Amino acid sequence: MYEAVFELETVTPLFMRGADQGKAEFRSASVKGVLRWWFRALAHAVLLGNVDENEAISMIKDRESELFGSTGRKSKVLVRVSFREEKKVDVRELGARYLSFGLSGKGLVGTAKVELLSHERRYLEIAREVSEVAFAFGGLGARTTRGMGSIQLLGEYVTSSYLQNVYKSALDVIGGYLGYGLNRTPNVELPEFPALHPKFFRVKLGSMLYTTPYGRFSVLSDIDRKFHKFRHSGPKHERFVKGKLISYWVTEQYDDVKRAYRGSSDVELPYSAFGLPHQYNFFSLGVKGLMIEGEVHERRASPIRFKVVRGSDGKHRPMVVYLKYRFLPEGENLKVRIKRDIRARGIPQPGYRDVERFFNEFPGREVEL
Numbered sequence: 071m072y073e074a075v076f077e078l079e080t081v082t083p084l085f086m087r088g089a090d091q092g093k094a095e096f097r098s099a100s101v102k103g104v105l106r107w108w109f110r111a112l113a114h115a116v117l118l119g120n121v122d123e124n125e126a127i128s129m130i131k132d133r134e135s136e137l138f139g140s141t142g143r144k145s146k147v148l149v150r151v152s153f154r155e156e157k158k159v160d161v162r163e164l165g166a167r168y169l170s171f172g173l174s175g176k177g178l179v180g181t182a183k184v185e186l187l188s189h190e191r192r193y194l195e196i197a198r199e200v201s202e203v204a205f206a207f208g209g210l211g212a213r214t215t216r217g218m219g220s221i222q223l224l225g226e227y228v229t230s231s232y233l234q235n236v237y238k239s240a241l242d243v244i245g246g247y248l249g250y251g252l253n254r255t256p257n258v259e260l261p262e263f264p265a266l267h268p269k270f271f272r273v274k275l276g277s278m279l280y281t282t283p284y285g286r287f288s289v290l291s292d293i294d295r296k297f298h299k300f301r302h303s304g305p306k307h308e309r310f311v312k313g314k315l316i317s318y319w320v321t322e323q324y325d326d327v328k329r330a331y332r333g334s335s336d337v338e339l340p341y342s343a344f345g346l347p348h349q350y351n352f353f354s355l356g357v358k359g360l361m362i363e364g365e366v367h368e369r370r371a372s373p374i375r376f377k378v379v380r381g382s383d384g385k386h387r388p389m390v391v392y393l394k395y396r397f398l399p400e401g402e403n404l405k406v407r408i409k410r411d412i413r414a415r416g417i418p419q420p421g422y423r424d425v426e427r428f429f430n431e432f433p434g435r436e437v438e439l
Contacts, residue, residue, distance in 0.1 A: 083177025165291035
């Protein structure tokens, strides 16, 4: 039996649940699910431009099933996990009210061990490379795209060269497994699904340094402020709440969303490219829970992902990942609804202009992949 062991530490609290949604739990099934996702994204990157999209999807499904198992097919790699808890942190202590919206309960802080076991060296090597990428660029648990569940290998510091080496090594191994090399020609087209191809996968290490990863005056709170400010850069509004006048800023597409609520599909909703569903409230109209969704696909993950990492100086900084792929299938548009009442449909799906502007303006240095 061949074995690879990863010892990880939580940089920001990890929100992972089992059957009991009220109890924090570190689960092997959840970790394996994360490894599956990163394997698909790596495999898709290697196949992009080498085979057509349908063939790529078929190959990825087959190889994922071979590696991690499926119904009627035993996994070549066993994943075992354990967690040594140091403390639990309530979501209200993160200093990231905007990023953690919709999250509740307490997250785990401590160290984790992830063990990969296989009877064949070849499959263990592939799973190990996938894990290196998953742990370097991603996180574990709920809201990982918003900086929760940031993890790091014990004793490893995140630098540009470290990320470059992990990425290149994984592409080489996955390419050998699939029988293709990375196609870097300019004519590689935007993929239908996530692909860690350097043309569509960009990473930036932020320039802001903090001693604390989360809480007040931390990396996570700084990301929270910057992201909220960018997405709410529209005009200032005021309203009375319990007899007190409060001021707040809305998104630049606020007026267009209000027009869509009134039935118009002749609007632009560029900020919805940060992920669906996108919820709005119009207190002046007595409207709560207005949802922007795809006409068919109600949910779409954000192409922008945040992570908190620690460098060799012991300081913490943000990492921003921009993963670009087709936001919605060709021909699908957006709709606006309140519960079952569809107020507008046929709204053009957003482009990535404002997403790219956010990534480009975020202070830091891009990693050359």
